[in-house]
Amino acid sequence: MIDCHYWPTPNGWKVTIMLEECGLDYNLVPVDIGGGDQFKPDFLRISPNNRMPAIVDHAPTGGGEAIGLFESGAILEYLADKTGKFLPTLTSEQGPERYKVLQWVHWQMANLGPMMGNANHFKNYARNITDDASQLEYGVKRFMGEVDRLSGVMDAQLSANTYLAGEEYSIADMATWPWAFLLGRMIDENVWQTFPHLKRWVDLVASRPAVQTGRKAGEDLGKKELTDEETKARQNMLFNQSNDKVRAAREEAARSA
Ligand SMILES: N[C@@H](CCC(=O)N[C@@H](CS)C(=O)NCC(=O)O)C(=O)O
Known part of the structure; x- marks a missing residue:
């Protein structure tokens, strides 16, 4: 059984999509990031960066003690290696793939x-933190510009390939789709006209039952x-983090280890 420490966000969806794709048994352990669960000692011992998602695999391949992992990309790679799915193995004929x-x-x-995380922050949340219009304007310009550029990178890649890494559906698609399908909401629905190959792929991945x-x-x-008041307190906690805090x-996590 795998514990999936989770909150329903794009980074969390990457992992639940992979678990569903692989047909693995899992148990959702909620990490309410607005309520501060990411600072609890039990969670910090698995995810020292105080971010979700994280997993604990109680039955790792080859036996041995349970393994805890954080960072969604590392988790996808681990689950791919565990199941032999959605990432070619080095020893297979497709090793270099x-x-x-x-x-x-x-x-x-x-x-x-x-x-996309920073663009979303400056577009939707930063105005609750600062009144300085020039800061907001610069943040939106900088990060929305990058989102536009990166959409073009994906569109070009998908104009020549069915999936992001080639002709096979892989963990690269599972890492990227949970963010990419939100582009219409973040920019506006006309964005799909600018990036038609990206739209074709977004719809293709969305049609998979495990993704849904x-x-x-x-x-x-x-x-x-x-x-x-509650919204303000949650945002204050999420957007004002420092080493001191x-x-x-x-x-505490180290003491109670
Ligand atoms: N690179 C990390 C990013 C994880 C991340 O930013 N998670 C956010 C939610 S999507 C989080 O846990 N935020 C809690 C916080 O900011 O304290 C990953 O992909 O796992």
């Missing part, structure tokens, strides 16, 4: 995820009605 998949997984982790089930996992978790939680 493995790196074509991994380069797109790393591309997503280092580019699309952080840039993984995307819906724990969907009620984030639906609680909040007062304005998380050090105490980290030390």
Whole structure:
């Protein structure tokens, strides 16, 4: 059994989609990131970066003790190696293809995820934190520009390939789709006219039953009605983190290890 420490967000969906695709048994462990669960000692011991998703595999391949992992890209790679699915093995005839998949997984982790996350922050949340219009304007321009550029990178790749890393569906698609399908919502629905190959792929991946089930996992978790005060407190906690603020939680996690 695999514990999936999770909240319904794009980075969380990557993992539930992969678990569904592989038909693995899993148990959702909610990490309410607006309520501060990511700072709890038990969670920090698995995910020292105080971010979800994370997993604990109680029955790792080859036996031995349970293994805990954080970072969605590493989790996808681990589950692919565990099941032999969605990532060519090094020893297979398609060995070198493995790196074509991994380069797109790393591309997503280092580019699309952080840039879309920051664009979303400046478009939708930063105005609750600062009144300085020039800061907001610069943040939106910088990160929306990157999102536009990265959409073009995907569109070009998908104009020549069925899936991101070639002709096979892989963990690169599972890492990227949960962010990419939100582009219409983030920019506007006309974006698909600019990037038609990206739209073809978004629809193709969305048609997979495991993607639909993984995307819906724990969907009620984030639906609680909040007062304005509660929303403010959650945003203040999420968007004002520093070493000083998380050090105490980290030390507590180390003490109780
Ligand atoms: N690179 C990480 C990013 C994870 C991440 O940013 N998770 C967010 C939710 S999508 C989170 O846990 N935020 C909690 C916080 O900001 O304290 C991954 O892909 O696993």
